[in-house]
Amino acid sequence: MNDEFSALIKNETWELVPRTPDMNIIRSMWLFKHKFKSDGNLERYKARLVCDGRKQQVGIDCGETFSPVVKPATIRLVLSLALSQSWKIHQLDITNAFLHGNLAETVYMYQPMGFRHRNYPDHVCRLKKSLYGLKQAPRVWYQRFTDFVLTLGFVQSKSDHSLFIYHQGSHTAYLLIYVDDIILTTSSDDLRKCLMSSLAGEFAMKDLGPLTYFLGIPVTRTGDYMFLS
Template sequence: MQEAMKQEIEALYRNHTWSLVPPSNTQQVVGTKCIFKIKRNSDGIIYKHKARLVVKGYKQQPGIDFHETYSPVIKSSTVRIILTLATSYNWPLKQLDVNNAFLHGNLSEKVFIPQPTGFTDPFAPHHVCYLHKVLYGLQQAPRAWFDKFRNTFLHWGFRNSATDYSLFIHKHGNSVTYLLIFVEDIIVIGNSSTFINSFISSLYKQFAH
């Protein structure tokens, strides 16, 4: 478990999730906790220990360290329609879970957390972490995550559906690709395996740790 937590903290540093600042009386420091999970294969054998640093978002104060918290949710009717298309035309389907997805959302509010237990900077042991990116548990995490992905998809030539905000469509010549977003899961469906594989490769490069 200690190694899993070390990997989590290293990922946070690589993503420039926070910077250390001196403490002050004006800061609202929100506590954190570590959550550990054991991931198993279908045969029950353990293949990975997972650790995650989570913010105690229930202690955040509205209007001070968070504002908007919404995150669009894909409509069940949209999922049925797109899956029907994929089945009817035998289109390839990929389901993605981008690693540490919530760490990519930019944070506009001022949020401070204590340094993770066991990973205190020896040169600034009393400093606190000023967050630049969202962490799991923050009230605004789903909203910030969705905005980050939406801007990326639009930049890559996708367009947002006017009837379902969590559906993105890309058309080029005879190629058509649909992206369905549900929290941190992404379903990719289309008639071009070449484009889908290229897109997935670009996505992982963009959001790699």
């Protein structure tokens, strides 16, 4: 919980403001879960601060909420292309992805339980960045990510908006995003390292190495073959 709260403060997720009677204030809640590895062993304990978005009102503190996710057929197609070219396939994870999104709406939230400011216990949080649980959180994060990768030279696929294609001369890359999970395959290691460096400079990101586990699916690669279980 301390790690999560420190990350939120460092990210400047909110600012404390006095509470007024006309505010629509949503609850904050702590969620706890066990993160497991692909072999079923415990990886770590995780605490996450979330909003109770059920109290949000369209037109007041939220607007458009739809966010696309990659299609399973697109994943299989990109993996097939990478295998046919003998390209390496890497998996990336964006840490606290939704916290990277900038809010356009004015959203007020109660201070987290156990972490109320001792000098301003009755103040509320005016959110500056997105939080998990907000109705618009997936869309805000997706738009922030899309805007950035387009500056790197990627082009968004018209048939699947979660697929981004990079093609410059002899260099090609495919990037798939599913919320905060990313698959990246490139025509060369130098291009992969360059793109990963650019992404890491903009977002808190972990390189999970060669693709072995994605969306609950164990992946085993042997030569020119890949087995998805």
